[in-house]
Amino acid sequence: MVREVSESCLDSLLTEVVSCYCNRFYPNKHDLAARRIEAIGYQVGHQLSERYTMERPRFNDHLEAIKFICKDFWLELFKKHVDNLRTNHRGTFVLQDNKFCWLARMSIDPLADSGKSPEDITSPTAGNKATHAMKMHLYFPCGILRGFLTNLGILCAVSADILTLPTCAFTIRIKA
Amino acid sequence: MIVCVAVVGHQNNPLYIQSFTEADDALKLHHIVHCSLDVVDERVNNPKKSGPLLNETFLGLLYPIENFKVYGYLTNTKVKFILVTTDLDVKDADVRNFFRRFHAAYVDAVSNPFHVPGKKITSRTFAERVSTIVKSFGLTSAV
Numbered sequence A: 001m002v003r004e005v006s007e008s009c010l011d012s013l014l015t016e017v018v019s020c021y022c023n024r025f026y027p028n029k030h031d032l033a034a035r036r037i038e039a040i041g042y043q044v045g046h047q048l049s050e051r052y053t054m055e056r057p058r059f060n061d062h063l064e065a066i067k068f069i070c071k072d073f074w075l076e077l078f079k080k081h082v083d084n085l086r087t088n089h090r091g092t093f094v095l096q097d098n099k100f101c102w103l104a105r106m107s108i109d110p111l112a113d114s115g116k117s118p119e120d121i122t123s124p125t126a127g128n129k130a131t132h133a134m135k136m137h138l139y140f141p142c143g144i145l146r147g148f149l150t151n152l153g154i155l156c157a158v159s160a161d162i163l164t165l166p167t168c169a170f171t172i173r174i175k176a
Numbered sequence B: 001m002i003v004c005v006a007v008v009g010h011q012n013n014p015l016y017i018q019s020f021t022e023a024d025d026a027l028k029l030h031h032i033v034h035c036s037l038d039v040v041d042e043r044v045n046n047p048k049k050s051g052p053l054l055n056e057t058f059l060g061l062l063y064p065i066e067n068f069k070v071y072g073y074l075t076n077t078k079v080k081f082i083l084v085t086t087d088l089d090v091k092d093a094d095v096r097n098f099f100r101r102f103h104a105a106y107v108d109a110v111s112n113p114f115h116v117p118g119k120k121i122t123s124r125t126f127a128e129r130v131s132t133i134v135k136s137f138g139l140t141s142a143v
Helices: A007-025 A030-052 A062-078 A118-122 A124-136 A139-151 B026-045 B092-110 B124-135
Strands: A084-087 A092-097 A156-162 A168-174 B002-008 B014-019 B058-065 B068-074 B080-085
Touching: A007 A030, A007 A139, A030 A062, A030 A124, A030 A139, A030 B092, A062 A084, A062 A092, A062 A139, A124 A156, A139 A156, A139 A168, B002 B026, B002 B124, B014 B026, B014 B124, B026 B058, B026 B068, B026 B080, B058 B092, B068 B092, B080 B092, B092 B124
Parallel strands: none
Antiparallel strands: A084 A092, A092 A168, A156 A168, B002 B014, B002 B080, B058 B068, B068 B080
16 A cells, blocks of 8 residues: 655645744754754654665665665655766765755745845845755755665765755765 | 564664564573574675675575574665574575565564664564564465
8 A cells, every 4th residue: 555645745844844943942043953853854764764775685885875865765755866976985975956856946035034125135144044044944854864874874974055046965974 | 383583673682572482482582583693794794605695685594403494684774684483394485575574564663753763663563464474474385
């Protein structure tokens, strides 16, 4: 019996989780909120790794595990492959997704939550606030990746950057 | 007849041990499962060329002891499943089939948000599913 989940419900849930943790539970303590969101993602990734690696034989090395993430895992979660994978062959991998599903419907409104005049749009703070708000949404997928890899025995640190909406890049640093 | 099934975590911590005989030899079965962990490690680290493929999950017959046979299975997440049986003529396909269904039940049990990874599996649904799988072991091959 295959059960299905509504994508828009999941999108709304994730948006609300980030909003709740940032504004209600830990207002002004964004680091703490980020860590909690990442921990939620960690547990989800942990459990997903059991399910999605069920059918296949064991991985030979880290590169195979990362390639599995780029193709099969991303396909299961977001219905597409990772668009670009780069590595320095020394334990750092960068996964780039050109249309990341959970950022795809976000936009930046430079005049939001301020009565500033249009000249101030070019000020660095307005852009920074928006980018900062979007970065909070990336902690959850970072946690998923970290949980997934840790359950396979690969300890790592995962961080994310937004290049231009909706392209984003996840950097995985494997601890030797 | 299956005597015992066990799930062991990646730090060799027991996650689930269940015996299916009426005899009160739980200790002996625990001991057998514990000894088989060494064999699993050895199989994975020193693969025999003529043995199973290097990265297969199903490890096959680990070793016979007394009148028991012990089969092993290692998942991608380094979780080991151990099966102890007293059957004399066990088909390979049957055991693989068993482990496949057992793996599916395990994945569902671990996906429970109230399950703490690393702690024992306490789900009643999992226990029921396992006993169903155990009961139907070997029966389908009679067709």
